[in-house]
Structures are given as structure tokens and as C-alpha cells.
Amino acid sequence: MEAKFLQLHFSQLQSEWATAKYNNYSDLRKREYHEKLSKIISLLEAEDISKFSPLEIKQRFYVVFFLFKSLEFLNNSTSSSMPFEIVAVLEEALNDWIPTRDYIIVTSLINNNIGFSYDTSLMLMDFIYKEIEILYGIKFEKRLIQINVPNSTARDYLASVVLYHELGHFIDRKFEISRVLYIEILSAILSGKLSAGEFNDIVKYFPYLANINLVKWFHANYFPGNKFENHIAEYLCDLFGSQYIGEYSNRYVSYLTCDEATDNVTHPSSINRSSFIMDFLTGNKKYLVEKYKQTVLLITKEEIKSRAESFKSEDFENFLPVDIDRPQQLHFLFAYGWKVWLDDWNKMRAYNNLNFDLTQEKVYSIINGLIEKSIGNFIVRTEWAKQASAIS
Amino acid sequence: MLYSHNVENEKINLFTLFLDKAKQGDAKYAQIVNEVILETHLYVVGKKDLYNINRDSINIILLLAQLEKEYFSKLQENTSEYNQEIYNKVFQVITTKQTALV
Numbered sequence: 001m002e003a004k005f006l007q008l009h010f011s012q013l014q015s016e017w018a019t020a021k022y023n024n025y026s027d028l029r030k031r032e033y034h035e036k037l038s039k040i041i042s043l044l045e046a047e048d049i050s051k052f053s054p055l056e057i058k059q060r061f062y063v064v065f066f067l068f069k070s071l072e073f074l075n076n077s078t079s080s081s082m083p084f085e086i087v088a089v090l091e092e093a094l095n096d097w098i099p100t101r102d103y104i105i106v107t108s109l110i111n112n113n114i115g116f117s118y119d120t121s122l123m124l125m126d127f128i129y130k131e132i133e134i135l136y137g138i139k140f141e142k143r144l145i146q147i148n149v150p151n152s153t154a155r156d157y158l159a160s161v162v163l164y165h166e167l168g169h170f171i172d173r174k175f176e177i178s179r180v181l182y183i184e185i186l187s188a189i190l191s192g193k194l195s196a197g198e199f200n201d202i203v204k205y206f207p208y209l210a211n212i213n214l215v216k217w218f219h220a221n222y223f224p225g226n227k228f229e230n231h232i233a234e235y236l237c238d239l240f241g242s243q244y245i246g247e248y249s250n251r252y253v254s255y256l257t258c259d260e261a262t263d264n265v266t267h268p269s270s271i272n273r274s275s276f277i278m279d280f281l282t283g284n285k286k287y288l289v290e291k292y293k294q295t296v297l298l299i300t301k302e303e304i305k306s307r308a309e310s311f312k313s314e315d316f317e318n319f320l321p322v323d324i325d326r327p328q329q330l331h332f333l334f335a336y337g338w339k340v341w342l343d344d345w346n347k348m349r350a351y352n353n354l355n356f357d358l359t360q361e362k363v364y365s366i367i368n369g370l371i372e373k374s375i376g377n378f379i380v381r382t383e384w385a386k387q388a389s390a391i392s
Numbered sequence: 393m394l395y396s397h398n399v400e401n402e403k404i405n406l407f408t409l410f411l412d413k414a415k416q417g418d419a420k421y422a423q424i425v426n427e428v429i430l431e432t433h434l435y436v437v438g439k440k441d442l443y444n445i446n447r448d449s450i451n452i453i454l455l456l457a458q459l460e461k462e463y464f465s466k467l468q469e470n471t472s473e474y475n476q477e478i479y480n481k482v483f484q485v486i487t488t489k490q491t492a493l494v
Contacts, residue, residue, distance in 0.1 A: 059409060
């Protein structure tokens, strides 16, 4: 590796940093992360790249890559771009699995209006964090979880149900659950000890595993991003998300994919994805769902279970936010919002003395606004209670 | 896309970089590398399993275990005994696999 290319790479970063250094964050944790990036850049500036050995160049390549990636997401995570209400709810979900709150959820807005996704780049680069600590003595107590969100639906709480699925990808990669399921499912088939029912359940969701030669090939030839591993992960993330928002994410995805009946390299069919979730939500103790639940428990020590605390309310129909008492109820706001959206809206008309037409656009705006208000009120009340407790 | 960016491969590349530094005698990198080598040993002898081996390094551990199970089974659990010879061996195992994939 040549020093001139590292100098180019770093110059590009310095150009980016010339504006990014003025970023403003409402979240103190992001400000602290940003300060650490600033220190690393200062230390890099003090180094003489032209004297580096090839190994030293390679080390700095990854450091600059890390800095660029961090800025990519922090730049979009300033106070105005994504509702803090959505991030707050996702962090409550994250806290169920990683109570130490070591991670900061940041979002990147993209132009693809169905482009919800999760960027694993920094998550999987534990070695980069270690490299930075060794080279510069800087330790990141908090790390970034990066989720890509379509610009057009950044404030759409109904569409945001899919973000629980995306959070599931982080949990999956953090604990490497799919990697274990990959080995377990193939080993189970190759053992010859599965009952016909168990085998059929596997093949229902992974039809290509009916071919024993392919099973053997997958077993002998693991590589990241192969079809089987991708599909395992997608079912896992649907399962993860459904703990919080029930069937609504999968119903929405089914619409976005026009009830796709065939799989592709990255995703199983939408029909199979919905069926898998219903196996879980209906308490149907099918082999594959139980295998997923068992593996998650063994690795994470946490259960796959319903984690949204339901409540009975007609507040949205009365154009009122819901008074949320506990964090677990926050997740149910999404299911409630979807229930109201999917209803015929007659209650909204009947309960309110409307002097306007209740169009779909108005209902969309009302439901999103009320979900946001309900979450926001809970956050404000919780913060007030904390401050009052600290003072007294 | 201009070039392929596979995160798992980047992880292995970084681990190889750490191995290089460990081979050069840098104790800070050796400590990190030793943890992975020890986990691999514990996994192949059955003292650790898929559910509790280190999550960050799991793919590297499984790769090493698959390629050289017998070698790792014979290693000591005292990481202060790990030396240049072991780092060279692990480096050779990983880089041979990477070359084979190309």
C-alpha cells in the first residue's frame, strides 16, 4: 500500500471534517463520540504518513475508514433529521437485550423510499475499536448502531414498524445467532434424526434444503452472505420485530413486495415470512420457530416473547394521545396506530364534531401525530420525574 | 459498486494485521490474538460451544477450527506460552484460506 493513497484518503476525510466538526447533536452521547473522533483526527494530523511502513499504512486505512463511516451516520443524526421519539422507542427495545446501554442508535436518511436497512460496517469491526485504542489510547464506551431510513418516511410512525426488524439485524450480528442456526439446522438435517414433521417444517421455509446435496454443500462451504444464511437472518429479524409490533411489519412488507411468493438470494418469500411470524404469534409450537427461540435463549439468555404491553384505548379515535405509564406500552402504540389505520374510521367521525372531510391523508397525519405525541409526552413526564427525584 | 466490501472478510483482514504485529513482538496485539487462539482451542476440545464462544471472533474461530482442528486441540491454555511459531502457523492457515478463495 502506498503512502500517497493514504494521504489522499486522509485529505478526503479532512475535507469532510471541515464542515462536520460543527455538527450539533441534542444527544450528549453523540457529542462525546464526536469529540473522540476529533481527537483521533488531531492525532492523525500529527503523524507523518510519508514515513509509514506498509503495515502502518494498512492500520491507518482502517482508522480513516472508521472515521468516515462514523461521520456518515453522525452527519445525518443531528437534531432535526429523525424524530427522537422513534429512536427513544427503539432504544427501549434495545435495552431488553443489552441493558448496559453501550450502543447509540443513529440513522442515515436515504432517497430509496423502501430502503430500510442496517449497516453492519462498524458493528462488526470490533478489531477497529481495539486498533484505535492501541494506536491512540482512545476508548469508545458507546458504539454506533446505524440504521438506514427512507427520507420520505422518516417521520412516518406506521412505516417505522419495520425498524424493529432492522434492530433485529443488530441483535443478530451482536450475538451471531444466525451463524449458530446455520450450523444447527444443517446438522439436524444431516443427522437423519428429524421426524418427517420437523423436516417438512424446515423445508417449508427453506425449500431448497429438500435437496440433500445442497444441504451438504452449505454445510461444507459457509461464506458470509450466502442465501441460506441470509434467509435465516431475515426470519430471525421478523421474529425479533414481531415481539414488539406483532404482525404489522410483515403485513406492511407483504404489501411492499406485492405478496411476493418466491424467494431471492437475500430474502425469503413474503408469504413464508408472514407464515413464520404467525407460527410464533399464534403459539403454534412448530419445529423451526421453537428452534429459533431455543437458540436465541441459549446465546442471549433472553427469551423470544411478546414484549409490547397492550392496552385498551379509544384515545386515537378521539384525537387524543395515549397516556403511557410504562416503557413496554410504547411499543404497543404502533400496533394500536395500525389497528386504527386499518379500521373504517367511522369511530373517528362519530366521536368528533368534524367540520372537515376525514380524508386518508388527514387520518395518516392524525395517527402519526398522535403516536408521536404519546411517545413525546411519556418521555417528558419521565424526564421531569427523574429531575424532580434528583432535586428532592 | 466500484469494489466489493464484505465485512466478514474485512474482519479477517484486520485479524491478520493484528497477527502481523503479534509476530513482530507487539504485546498489545499479541494479547488480542491470544484470546482468539485460546477460544479456538477451547472450542475444539469442547470446553466452549457455539453458544458461548466469543461473538466478535466467532467466524474466525470457526474457520480456524474447521481448517486445523487437531493443531488447535493440542495447544496449551496458558496464553503466555503462545509464541512466534503459533502466530506464524495461524497466519499461514488464514492467508492460505484467503488465497484459496480468490
